[in-house]
Amino acid sequence: MLDLKTVLVVDLATASLQAVVWIFVWLAWRHLYELKFLAAGFAAIAIGLLLMILRGEQPAAWSIVLHNTVIKLGLVLLAEGLARFLGQPRYTWIGVSLLIFQILAWSVVVAVDPSNLAVRIHTSTLFTVIMMSVMSVTLLRDRTQPRLLRWITIAVLGEYMAASIVHSAIEFWFPGAPQDIAILNNRNAWYLLQGILFLIALFACLLFMVSSRLSAALREKNEALSREVLERRRLENQLNASLEAERALREEQADFMRIVSHEFRTPLAVIRNAVDMISLVGDRSRDATKERLTGIGEALDRLFSLIERFMTNDRDNVFRPESMQIAPVIADVQLHFEITGRGERLHFRTEGEATSLFADPDMLATVVINLVDNALKYSPEDQPVHIDARSAGGFIVIQVRDRGIGIPKAELHKIGRRFFRASNTKAGSGTGLGLYSSRKLLAYHGGTLGLLSNEGGGTTAVARVPLLRPAPEHALLEETMT
Template sequence: MLDLKTLLLLEFCTTTLQAIAWVLVWMSWRHLYELKVIAAGFVAIALGLLLLLQRGQEASALRIVLDNMMIKIGLVLLADGMARFLGQPRCLRIGVFCLAAHLVFWVMAVALAPERLELRIHASTAFTVVMMGVMIKTLYMDRTQPPFLRWITIALLGEYIGASLLQSFLLYWYPDTFANGALLSDVNAWYFFQGHLFIVGFFICLLFMVGMRLSNDLRDRNSALAGEVAERRRLEGELSASLDAEKAAREEQRQLIRMVSHEFRTPLAGIRYASEMLEMMLKRRSEAVTKRLRSIDDAVSRMTMLIDRFLSTERQVEGVLKVEQLDIGELTQDIQRHFDQVGLGDRLHFTTIEAVSDYWADVEMLRTVIVNLIDNALKYSADDKPVEIAISARNKLLIMEVSDRGIGIPEGALSHVGRRFFRAPNTGKTAGNGLGLHTCRQLLGYHRGAVNLKARSGGGTVATVMLPMPGLVPMNDTERWEEKTA
C-alpha cells in the first residue's frame, strides 16, 4: 500500500519546483506573456497540495472546500494559459463557470451530506473531464506544434481523464471500499500517484512546446533578417546605380557648361576685338564715344569674369571665390557708374548708405546681385519712377534693400519667384528669362545670405538682401590646410 502523505509531499515538492521553473522561464522571455498564466497555474496547484498536507483527519468544511478549489483553480489557469500560448480561443469563461458550479455543489454536499463522499468525488471527476476535454480540444485545433508532441500531450490528458473516471466507477461499483473512510486515506494513494506522473509529464510537454515556439520564432526572425539583408542589398544596388547615374549627369552638366562657356567667350572675344578696332580707327572721337567704348570693354571683361567664376561647377576649389574687404562707398559708386553708362543712373536714389568697416565677401558677386536687383526694379517700373537703394548694418547683418514703384509681384507667385526660368504672370511682354533672381540667390548662397521679396506699401516691391557679418573672412595658410585635410 502506498503512503498517501509521502506521495503528497513528493507531489508538492515537484509542483513547487515546476512553479519556480515556470516563473523563471516567464521572466527570461517576457514577450511570451502567456507563460505567466501557466506559472500561476502551477503555483495554485502547489498551494493546494500544501493545504492538503497540513489538513488533519478532522478537517473543517471550509478547509475541505478551500483545499480542493485551489487545485481546481490551478487546473483552470493551466488550460487558459495553454490556449493563450497556442493562439487558440481562451477558455477562461468556461473555467470560471465550472469553478462556480463546482464550488456551489461542494458547499452543498459538505453542508447537507458530509458523509456522502462519493458526491464530491463524482463532482471533481466531472470538473476534471470538462477542463481536460477543453485542453484536448485546444491541442487538437493547434497547428503550431509538431503533431507527435500534441498527440503525446493529448494522451497524457486522456490518461488523467481515464483515471478520474475509473475512480468514480470504482466508488460506484464498490461503495464499501470508501464507506466511512476519510477523504485523504491510503485508498486514494494510487490516484495521487498517477496524478504525480501526469503533472511531471505535462510539465515536460509544456517545456517542449515553449522550446519549439522559441525555435520557430528564431527561425522566423532569421528569415525576416535574411529578407531585410536582401532588401538592403537591393536598395544598395539601386543607390549605387543612382549615384553612378548622378555622376554621369554631373559630368554631362560639366561638359555642357564648358561648351556654353566656350560659346560665350567666342562672341565676347569678337566684341572686344571690334571695340579695340573702333578705338584704333577713330582717331578723333568725342568724349561720349570714348565713354561708350570703355563701357563696352568693361562689360566684356565683366562677362568674361562671370563665365570663369559663376558658370564654373568647381566653385569650392580654392581661388574661385575672391574674398576681400567690402568698401560700401566704392561699391555704390561702381553701381552708379554702371547704370550711368547705360543712361539709367539718374533713376537711382541711394537713400541710406552706412559705412561697414569689417565685412568680407566676393565683392564682384555682391555687385552682380545688386545690379540684377536694380535692373529688375528699373525694368518693371515706369520710366519716371525712381529706384531706391539702402545699405545698412544691424543685428550683425549687412542689409541691402532695393525698393521700386513698379508692377509688383502677385501674391500667388511670390513664393515661386526666384526659381529658374520662372516669371510672374504680370510681366507681360517685358524682356526677361527668369534667371536674374535665381542667379542672385545662388551667389548669395556662397555668402550664407538670402534675399526676400515683399510688396511695398503704395505699390511696388522691396527686395531685401541679408548677409551675416563678418562674411567670408579670409583663411590663413594653416586654416586652409586644415580644411583640406579634414
C-alpha cells in the same frame, strides 16, 4: 509503508518546482504573458496540496471544500493559459461555472454526509473530464504547434481523464470506507501516483510548446531581418545609383560649361583680330573697316547664339538639327578663318554639295573650326591644311589633313580625352578641349571623330556625320520652314 502525506509531499514538490520554473520562464520572455497563467495554475495546485498536507485528521468542512477548490482553480488556470498561449477561443465561463458547481456540490455533501467519498470523487471526475476536454479541443484547433506534439499532449490529457473515470468507476462499484484513504496500498494510491506522472508529462509538453513558439518567433525575426537587410541593400543600391546619376549630371554640366567656354574663344578671336585690323587700317580703307565691322557683327551674333543656346536651363534647346547641305557650313568655316587672317594656308574642297543631311549647322561648323584650328596650331606656318567634305556610304565625311608635328603612336588612342594633350606639344599651346568638344558635339548627331597619322608626318582628322532622316516633329518643322 508510505502514508498518504508522503505521496502528497511528492505531488507538492513537483507542482511547486513547475510553478517556479514557469515563473522564471515568464520573467525571461515577458512578451509571452500567457505563461503567467500557467505559472499561476501550477502554483494553485501546489497551494492546494500544501493545505491538504497541513490540515488535521478531522478537518473542518469548509477547509475540505476550500483545499480541493484551490486545486481545481489551478486546472482552470492551466486551461486558460493554454488557450491564450495558442491563440484559441477561451471558455472561461465553463471553468467558472464548474468551480461554482464544485463549491456548491462539495459544500452540500460535506455538510450532509461527510463520510460519503463517492459523490466527491464523482464530482471531481466530472470537473476533470470537462476541463481537460476543453483543453483537448483547444489543442485540436491549433495549427501553430507541431502536429505530433499536440497529439502527445492530448494523449497525456486523455490518460488523466481515463484514470479519473476509472477511479470514479472503482468507487461506484466497490465503495470504500473513509479510513481506506489513509494508507498508500489502498485503491486510491495508484491515482495519486499517476497524478504525479501526469503533472510531469504535461509540464514537459508545455515546455516543448513554448520552445516551439520561441523557435518559430526566432525564425520569423530572422526572415524579417533578412527581408529588411535586402530592402536596405536595395535602397542603398538605389541611393548609390541616384548619387552616381547626380554626380554624372553634375560632371556633365561642368563638362558642358567647359566646352561652351572653349567655344566662346572662337568668336572672341574674330572680334579681337578685327579690332586689331581696324586699329591698323584706321580711316585709310573704308572697305576694310566695313569688312572688319561686318566680321565683328557676325562674331557677336555667334556669341549671342551661344549664350542663348548653352547658358539656359533648357537643355532640349541645345541641339537644333535641320535639313541642310554641307557646302554652306564649309563656306562659313572658310569665312571665319579669312576674317581672322589665317585663311591663306587653307585649301577647301567640297563634293556632293547638293547632298542633304539633318544636322545642327552651328554645331557642325564649330566641329570643323576646332579641327582646322588644331591643324593650324600644330603645323609649321609654311605648310598648308587641306579640308575635304564629301558624301560616302550614308555619311558626310569631313577630313582635315595637315603636315604638322603629328601624334605619337602610343598616345593616339588618348587624344580627344578631356584636357589631354600629346607629349610633343608646346606648353601653353592649347587646353586639350578642342577635340574633346568636337567629339561631344558630333555625339549629338550620332557621328564619330577619328584621328589618323599621315605618311611622312602630320595628322588627318576624320569627322563622320550620318545622313539621318528627320524625326516626325523635325519633318513638320522642315515643311513649315519651306
